[in-house]
Structure formats: structure tokens, C-alpha cells
Amino acid sequence: MRIIGLTGGMAAGKSTVATLFRRAGVPVFDADACVRRLQGEGGKALPLIEQIFPGTVVEGRLDRGALREIVRTQPDALKRLEAIMHPLVRAERARFLKQCRARKEPFCVLDIPLLMEIGEDRRCDLVVVAEAPMSTRLSRIRQRGRSGARMSMTDAKRLLKRQMSDHERRRRADIVIRTGLSRGHAARQVHALLHRLREAS
Numbered sequence: 001m002r003i004i005g006l007t008g009g010m011a012a013g014k015s016t017v018a019t020l021f022r023r024a025g026v027p028v029f030d031a032d033a034c035v036r037r038l039q040g041e042g043g044k045a046l047p048l049i050e051q052i053f054p055g056t057v058v059e060g061r062l063d064r065g066a067l068r069e070i071v072r073t074q075p076d077a078l079k080r081l082e083a084i085m086h087p088l089v090r091a092e093r094a095r096f097l098k099q100c101r102a103r104k105e106p107f108c109v110l111d112i113p114l115l116m117e118i119g120e121d122r123r124c125d126l127v128v129v130a131e132a133p134m135s136t137r138l139s140r141i142r143q144r145g146r147s148g149a150r151m152s153m154t155d156a157k158r159l160l161k162r163q164m165s166d167h168e169r170r171r172r173a174d175i176v177i178r179t180g181l182s183r184g185h186a187a188r189q190v191h192a193l194l195h196r197l198r199e200a201s
């Protein structure tokens with residue numbers, strides 16, 4: 001089985017590309033959804049989070065606002081949270097890969113926003129980066145905003161600046177899928193890639 005790592009910066013179109021793979025019949029592991037599941041009601045992460053940040057789990061539910069505030073204000077909080085989340089996500093990912101192998105899937109996709117930052121790209125057979133021009137991503141981020149509100153251009157730029165550069169991501173990628181034009185254009189690139197992979201296997 002060939003493992004396709006999918007990544008990209010904020011609002012670069014990763015989820016859109018992941019959906020295109022899924023619709024083409026390729027199983028996708030969605031790292032963000034996995035984190036949401038682990039931190040959702042009854043999720044495996046909750047008892048561990050409550051242990052290191054008491055008061056953040058109320059009636060079996062994670063108080064995301066309280067956790068965000070802790071992460072924002074305590075210097076080592078993010079590291080401690082990641083120390084809980086990373087092993088749990090890794091275990092879920094391993095389970096996904098095992099299931100895919102058991103089903104003899106020819107390919108699978110790991111949709112991981114920080115794929116390169118955590119060095120997982122080195123363990124993938126092919127690394128795909130979703131990319132869109134900065135101006136497109138900025139306007140997508142501003143449209144989306146935080147909790148529904150439109151974000152200022154300065155905040156959006158600040159968020160993007162904190163991320164790995166497109167140049168660095170492109171350097172480490174095998175394939176770049178451009179999402180700056182239409183969805184149809186992105187779909188054609190995904191289908192062409194899958195066609196090439198199927199021909200080669």
C-alpha cells in the first residue's frame with residue numbers, strides 16, 4: 001500500500017482535496033477530525049486533559065474556551081497538550097493504516113496539516129501539497145473568520161506568517177495540487193494523479 005501524505009497551509013484547500021480523494025474511493029485519515037473525536041464527548045483525551053488542566057472538562061465536555069485561554073496564557077501549555085494528543089493521534093493513525101492494509105487498499109491518504117512540521121512526510125511514499133495564492137487564502141481566512149466573525153487582514157496575515165512558508169512546503173512535496181482556481185480544476189489534478197498512480201502500480 002502506498003501512503004499519500006496530504007498537507008498545506010491554512011485555507012490552502014487540504015480538506016477539499018481530501019474530499020476529492022475520498023470521492024475517488026481512496027480512504028482518508030483526517031487528523032483534525034481525529035483530534036475533534038478524541039476531545040469530543042467520551043473521547044479518550046478528556047480524562048488526560050482534565051488531569052493536567054483541572055477544570056477544563058465540565059460534565060464530560062471539554063470547555064474549549066477555557067483550554068484556549070490556558071494555551072494562550074501559559075508558556076508550556078501547548079507543549080503539554082501536544083504531549084497528550086500526539087500519541088493518541090498516532091495510535092488512531094496506526095489503526096487506520098492497519099485497517100487499510102487488511103483491506104488490501106492500494107493507496108490511502110493521511111490528511112495532516114502539520115505533516116512536515118512533525119516529520120511524518122518522510123514516512124509517506126508520496127507527499128501532496130494543496131496550494132493556493134496567498135491573496136486567495138487570505139480572503140478565504142477572512143471570510144471564515146474566527147467563530148463566525150470576519151477577521152481583519154492584519155490578523156489573517158499574522159496567522160499565515162506563523163506557518164511554514166509555501167516555498168519550503170513545495171520543496172519537500174512530490175506533487176502540488178493547485179486549488180486557487182475552480183473546484184473542477186482541483187478535481188482534474190487529483191484524478192490525473194490517481195490515474196498516474198494506478199497506471200504505475
Ligand SMILES: Nc1ncnc2c1ncn2[C@@H]1O[C@H](COP(=O)(O)OP(=O)(O)OP(=O)(O)O)[C@@H](O)[C@H]1O
Pocket residue numbers: 008009010011012013014015016017113130140178179180181182183184186
Ligand atoms: N478549488 C477550490 N475552488 C474554490 N474554493 C475552494 C477550492 N478549494 C478550497 N476552496 C474553499 O476554500 C476554503 C478553504 O478550503 P479547505 O477547508 O479545503 O482548506 P484547508 O486547507 O483544509 O483549511 P484549514 O486547514 O485552514 O481548515 C473553503 O471555503 C473551500 O470551500
